Amino acid sequence: MTTLPALLWQAAERSPDHPVFIQGQSVTTYAELDLASSRMASGLLRLGVVHGDRIALVLDGTVDFIIAYYAVLKAGATVVPLSSDTRTSPLVYALQHSEAKGVILDAKNLKYLSGCASELPLLALVVCRGARRAAPSLAQPGHFQCMEFDELLDRGELLSGRVDVEDLACLIYTSGTTGKPKGVMLTHRNLVANVRSIVQYLELDARDRIAMVLPFYYVYGNSVLHTHISVGATIVHAGSMTFPAQVLENIAAHRCSGFSGVPSTFARLLGLSEFEGYDLSSLRYVTQAGAAMTPSLTARLRAAVPNARIFVMYGQSEAAARLAYVPPEDLPRKLGSAGKAIPGVKLKILGPDGQVLPSKTTGEVVAEGENIMRGYWRDPEQTSRALRPTGLHTGDLGWMDEDGFLFLVGRDSEMIKSGAHRIGPREIECVIEAIEGVRECAVVGVPDELLGQVILAVVVPAEGHVFDRQKLLRACLDELPRYKLPTHVLAISELPRTHTGKIARAELLELFRAQSCE
Amino acid sequence: MSSPIETEIRSFIVKNFLFGVDDAAITTDDSLLDKGVIDSTGVLELVGFLDENFGIHVDDNELVPSNFDSIAKLTAFVNRKRG
Numbered sequence: 001m002t003t004l005p006a007l008l009w010q011a012a013e014r015s016p017d018h019p020v021f022i023q024g025q026s027v028t029t030y031a032e033l034d035l036a037s038s039r040m041a042s043g044l045l046r047l048g049v050v051h052g053d054r055i056a057l058v059l060d061g062t063v064d065f066i067i068a069y070y071a072v073l074k075a076g077a078t079v080v081p082l083s084s085d086t087r088t089s090p091l092v093y094a095l096q097h098s099e100a101k102g103v104i105l106d107a108k109n110l111k112y113l114s115g116c117a118s119e120l121p122l123l124a125l126v127v128c129r130g131a132r133r134a135a136p137s138l139a140q141p142g143h144f145q146c147m148e149f150d151e152l153l154d155r156g157e158l159l160s161g162r163v164d165v166e167d168l169a170c171l172i173y174t175s176g177t178t179g180k181p182k183g184v185m186l187t188h189r190n191l192v193a194n195v196r197s198i199v200q201y202l203e204l205d206a207r208d209r210i211a212m213v214l215p216f217y218y219v220y221g222n223s224v225l226h227t228h229i230s231v232g233a234t235i236v237h238a239g240s241m242t243f244p245a246q247v248l249e250n251i252a253a254h255r256c257s258g259f260s261g262v263p264s265t266f267a268r269l270l271g272l273s274e275f276e277g278y279d280l281s282s283l284r285y286v287t288q289a290g291a292a293m294t295p296s297l298t299a300r301l302r303a304a305v306p307n308a309r310i311f312v313m314y315g316q317s318e319a320a321a322r323l324a325y326v327p328p329e330d331l332p333r334k335l336g337s338a339g340k341a342i343p344g345v346k347l348k349i350l351g352p353d354g355q356v357l358p359s360k361t362t363g364e365v366v367a368e369g370e371n372i373m374r375g376y377w378r379d380p381e382q383t384s385r386a387l388r389p390t391g392l393h394t395g396d397l398g399w400m401d402e403d404g405f406l407f408l409v410g411r412d413s414e415m416i417k418s419g420a421h422r423i424g425p426r427e428i429e430c431v432i433e434a435i436e437g438v439r440e441c442a443v444v445g446v447p448d449e450l451l452g453q454v455i456l457a458v459v460v461p462a463e464g465h466v467f468d469r470q471k472l473l474r475a476c477l478d479e480l481p482r483y484k485l486p487t488h489v490l491a492i493s494e495l496p497r498t499h500t501g502k503i504a505r506a507e508l509l510e511l512f513r514a515q516s517c518e
Numbered sequence: 519m520s521s522p523i524e525t526e527i528r529s530f531i532v533k534n535f536l537f538g539v540d541d542a543a544i545t546t547d548d549s550l551l552d553k554g555v556i557d558s559t560g561v562l563e564l565v566g567f568l569d570e571n572f573g574i575h576v577d578d579n580e581l582v583p584s585n586f587d588s589i590a591k592l593t594a595f596v597n598r599k600r601g
Contacts, residue, residue, distance in 0.1 A: 085554060108552065242551055242558040243586070245579045268558070272578040419558070451559070474537035482557050 001165045001370075003188040004226060005074045007195070008034060011232035015206060020229065021063045022254065023237035028063045030232065033070070040071030041161060042154035044102070047125055047145070051076040051162050054098045054171060055125075058082045058091065058105035061216050061237065064129055064149060066225065068104045069216070071152075073188075076161025077101075078168040080183075081217035085481040088112040090181075095120055098171050098183055098377065104149070106130055117143060127152050165189045171377050172219050174317045175415070175424040183377030184219075184317045191226060193370035194320040197343040198227045201325055202258075202285055202311065206232035209282075210258040211251045213238050213265060218420060220289055223321035224260050241419075244268050248278040255282040259308075262290030264419045264451045266301050271450075275304065283308040289315060289322075291417045291452055292408060295335040302331070314338035314406065318392055320371040323347060324406050337405040338398070345369035346391070349400055354390055362399045362409055366391045414505065416445035418453050421483050428486065431479045432457055435472060437465035442495050442503045446488065446512050457486035458508050460495055467491035490515060520546070523572070524593040530567050531589065535560055546590045551583065561586055568592075574599045 008030075011020075016031035049055065055072045057079060059065040072079045080098045082091065084106055091112050095103060099122050103113075107130035113120075121143075129149040169188045173181040198204075210228050212235050214221035228235050238250040238259075248269065251259060261269075266288065269275065286301065286308045293301075293312060302310055309328035315321045324339035324347060341347040348356050349363040357363040368391040375383035386393055398408040416423040425443035432441040440460040445453035461467045469489050476485050496507035520528070524546065532540045535555050550556045556564065564586060568574045574596060585595040 108554070239583075240551060240558070242556065242561045243582050244558075246582050274578045277579075450562075454559075470533075470537050474539055477537060482554060482560075487559070 001189050002192055003073070003163045003165055003167075004169055004191060005037075005070060005163055007192065007226070007230040008037070008070055011206075011229060015232050018206060018232055019234045020232075021066060021235050021237070023062060026063070033063070033066060036067045036153060037070035037074055038158050038160070039153040039155070040067060041074035042156065042159040043152040044071060044075040044077065044125075045159045045161055046154060046156075047102075047152075049075050049077050049101060049125070049161075052167070053077040053101040054080050056080040056082055056095055056098065056100045056103040056105075057217070058084050058086060058103060058109050059129060060084045060106055061212065061221070065216050066229075066235075068127075068149075069225075073163065073169060074160060076163050076167065079170040081170060081172065081222065083215070083217055083481060084109065085483065086112060087479055087481060088114075088116065089479055090481070092116050092119055093180060094173055094183075095123060097180070098173075101125060102127065104129065104152075120144070163188070165192070168374070170222070172217075172222065172317045174219075175422055175427070181424075182379055182382055185374040185377050186320050187374055190320040190371050190373060192230075193344055194223065194322055194342075195226045195230050197345070197371070198223065198322055199231055200343050201327070202227070202287070204228065204231045204233060204258075208233040208258055208284070209236055209254060209256045210234070210260065211236050211238035211247065211254070211256040212260070213241055213247055214260055214262075214420060219315075219317040219321045220260065220262070220420070224287075228258075241265055241268060244272055245274060248272070248275070248280070251283065252279045257282055257284040258286070259283055260287040260289075262420045263288065263293040263297060266293070267297060267450055267452075270297070270300050270304055280305055281307055285309050285311060287311045287313055289313040290420055292338065298331070298335060312337070312339060314408070316394060316396075318373045318386060318394070319345070319367060319369070320373065322371070323365075323367050323369075323394075326405070330405075334403075334405050336407060337401075338408050339406060340404045341367075345371065347400070347404075347406060348391070349398065350390060350393075354388075357399075359400050359402050362397055365394045365396045365398050365406065365408070367394060368392070414444075416443075416453050416455055418445065418448070418455065418483065419451045423455065423484055428455065428457065428476070428480065428484055431476055432459060432472065432486075434479075435475045437462050437468070438472070439463075440495055442505065442508055443486065444505050444508050446509060448487070454487035455485070456488040456490065456508065456512050458490045458492055458495065458511070460493065461491055488512065521593065523596050524589060526571060527592050527596070528589055530564075530571075531555065534563060534567075544589065546593075547588050549583075549587050550589075551587055556586075564592070568596065572596050572600065 012030040012034035102125035104127040171183040239246040312326040315323040326339040346368040439462040448454040496504040
């Protein structure tokens with residue numbers, strides 16, 4: 001077993017001049033990435049970063065994210081990748097909870113740290129990418145040392161940290177249905193084991209070029225990054241799904257061989273009237289994960305890119321990304337399946353008493369393998385719930401057929417899956433309930449053709465207050481990233497509840513449907 | 519002095535994406551994507567707005583940053599389409 005920096009170093013040794021990342025006209029080679037990340041690692045070490053420190057990355061998906069990621073690893077520290085679409089509260093929470101010593105962030109996000117110095121006593125280093133003047137509101141940086149991205153690229157003699165396979169490589173924050181996000185602890189062993197399995201079944205090699213639209217901070221994007229670097233392949237920044245035609249243009253222009261997306265990515269691309277006009281014949285493999293894709297969308301995708309092998313995959317952050325995949329040749333006969341266990345993983349279905357259930361019987365999906373996380377950061381209670389002697393209890397319900405193919409029937413029922421995002425309703429409810437004039441709020445996902453689900457907030461105004469949609473959304477925007485804003489807001493006089501006093505979420509959906517039909 | 523088209527586009531963006539408060543002080547040339555003002559659903563709302571307000575049909579291949587990523591680019595796009 002090896003470490004992630006060793007995989008990069010080996011790829012750079014094999015083909016130093018091969019492109020690792022292409023964005024527009026800018027091409028970064030393996031040698032350049034290796035050197036830049038070593039320089040930044042030296043910079044971090046000289047500034048006092050030590051083995052095991054946590055450094056958060058709040059960066060858009062450019063080459064600088066990759067440089068910073070590998071720099072932190074080479075310094076022997078742990079990466080905490082966070083969404084670059086953030087706000088003060090989630091950013092400060094993640095920095096506090098991970099006990100981050102440093103944060104490397106885009107200038108646009110610097111303002112969210114303004115005035116928070118006293119809440120972050122452990123934060124010693126703030127590295128800003130882009131002109132600091134773009135964020136004039138960081139009035140008093142407080143006790144942390146503040147510097148620009150390029151200043152961290154040390155020009156002196158290169159230093160390297162101690163990196164071990166059992167070290168924590170990254171802490172990935174994942175939303176739960178209740179409470180605060182949990183930090184999934186993934187070691188180099190976890191990630192490298194998963195990388196090797198994925199490389200094996202996707203048959204990746206250095207000739208591959210993946211068109212990237214997924215954010216790197218997601219476990220799926222994180223996995224795409226490491227798998228492709230491990231084989232010396234090229235990652236092409238294909239643009240944002242906000243402008244889908246540009247994504248197709250980039251796939252065609254760069255003759256990309258691979259593409260990875262979540263179901264809504266494919267729904268959007270296949271819905272483009274000009275889809276047929278793009279030459280996508282270079283695509284050799286297309287991977288899908290993040291949520292269950294409907295059989296009809298899978299069939300449309302197969303027809304749209306007949307030359308590509310389509311890999312439907314399943315996993316979760318706790319498994320360093322992947323647990324199962326449907327081999328493309330099995331896809332027609334196993335439509336609707338989440339797949340069979342990937343190499344190195346064992347999957348089983350357990351009953352409530354921990355007994356292994358026979359095929360076609362529904363129970364909890366439990367997984368074992370070298371890719372399974374070490375636990376949740378600073379959360380022994382949740383860790384013991386998920387990691388048991390039987391393996392990783394995924395919280396997903398499903399059954400297996402006689403060939404070992406998994407069929408999921410339910411997944412974290414309250415989680416809202418909108419596009420590539422998994423959104424816990426509780427966080428949004430808390431924000432809305434804190435707004436003046438709101439008595440109570442319940443948030444659920446409602447079906448959406450494009451995104452799979454969008455957010456519905458049902459609000460009960462406080463007495464004497466008139467419901468004001470604009471004001472409510474404006475207040476949400478102060479606290480929540482845009483993807484967590486409700487698309488629909490309904491005001492009612494009382495929330496429907498079950499006899500045990502819980503909110504009857506299914507009834508909220510009915511209410512929404514009834515209103516939409518009016 | 520901004521044109522009436524630019525003013526209308528700006529007020530749509532402020533009303534629908536900033537919920538009435540232009541405290542982000544979006545300049546005419548700011549990237550709406552980089553500033554976090556629009557995302558993939560927001561851009562579709564803009565497409566609907568151009569159709570309803572200016573009678574402009576946006577082809578999928580026109581849905582690119584060079585037409586949509588700032589108030590100035592949107593204004594120029596509308597002017598071009600109206601010919």
